[in-house]
Amino acid sequence: xxxxxxxxxxxxxxxxxxxxxxxxxxxxxxxxxxxxxxxxxxxxxxxxxxxxxxxxxxxxxxxxxxxxxxxxxxxxxxxxxxxxxxxxxxxxxxxxxxxxxxxxxxxxxxxxxxx
Amino acid sequence: xxxxxxxxxxxxxxxxxxxxxxxxxxxxxxxxxxxxxxxxxxxxxxxxxxxxxxxxxxxxxxxxxxxxxxxxxxxxxxxxxxxxxxxxxxxxxxxxxxxxxxxxxxxxxxxxxxxxx
Numbered sequence: 001x002x003x004x005x006x007x008x009x010x011x012x013x014x015x016x017x018x019x020x021x022x023x024x025x026x027x028x029x030x031x032x033x034x035x036x037x038x039x040x041x042x043x044x045x046x047x048x049x050x051x052x053x054x055x056x057x058x059x060x061x062x063x064x065x066x067x068x069x070x071x072x073x074x075x076x077x078x079x080x081x082x083x084x085x086x087x088x089x090x091x092x093x094x095x096x097x098x099x100x101x102x103x104x105x106x107x108x109x110x111x112x113x114x115x
Numbered sequence: 116x117x118x119x120x121x122x123x124x125x126x127x128x129x130x131x132x133x134x135x136x137x138x139x140x141x142x143x144x145x146x147x148x149x150x151x152x153x154x155x156x157x158x159x160x161x162x163x164x165x166x167x168x169x170x171x172x173x174x175x176x177x178x179x180x181x182x183x184x185x186x187x188x189x190x191x192x193x194x195x196x197x198x199x200x201x202x203x204x205x206x207x208x209x210x211x212x213x214x215x216x217x218x219x220x221x222x223x224x225x226x227x228x229x230x231x232x
Binding site: 036038041042043045046087101102103104107108 | 224
C-alpha cells in the first residue's frame with residue numbers, strides 16, 4: 001500500500017470546520033483513500049472513503065485533488081467528541097476479501113477540538 | 116452499519132497463562148478478519164490476516180506459535196495469546212471485511228486490553 005503523510009497534531013475550535021490534510025503522492029490508480037478515526041481506547045471507526053471524486057456523508061467530506069496525490073478530510077462543525085486520532089490510509093479496491101485488502105495504519109493526526 | 120463484537124473488553128492474567136480473544140461479525144459474513152496490536156501512544160500494528168477455513172497469514176516478526184488464530188466460521192475469529200508474558204500486555208483489536216460489499220470497508224471491534232502480571 002502507498003504511504004501517507006499526515007501532520008502529527010492539529011487543533012480546532014468547537015463549532016468550526018476541521019480540515020485534516022493527507023499526502024499520498026505514490027498512490028496507484030486502483031487505490032482508494034480511506035479515513036478512519038480512533039477515539040482513545042476504542043477501535044477505529046470508519047469515516048469515509050473515495051477514489052477520484054469528492055465524497056460527502058453524514059460525518060464528513062472528503063476532497064481529493066485532481067492528481068490524487070493528496071486529500072483533505074473536512075469535519076464541517078467539529079465538536080468535543082471529534083477529538084481523536086485520524087488516520088488516512090490508501091488501499092486497493094475490491095470485494096473479494098483476502099490479505100490484499102488489509103489496512104496499514106500510519107501515525108495519523110491527533111485532532112484536539114477545544115471549547 | 117455493520118457491527119463487530121470483540122470479547123472480552125479487558126483481561127488481566129498471570130504470566131504463563133493463555134488468553135483467548137473472540138471477534139464476531141454480528142450482522143454480516145466475513146471471510147477475512149484482521150488482528151492488530153496497539154501499544155500506548157502508538158499506531159495500530161497488523162499482526163495477522165485470518166482467513167475462514169485456512170491458516171492465518173502472519174506479518175513479519177509475529178510468532179505464529181505464540182499468537183494462535185482460528186477462523187472457524189464466517190462470523191468468528193479467535194486470537195489466543197499463549198504463555199503470556201508482561202511484554203504481551205497491549206491493546207488487541209480485530210477487524211472484519213464484509214464480503215460482497217463494493218470497495219470493502221473494514222469494521223473494527225472495540226478492542227481488548229490485555230494486562231499480564
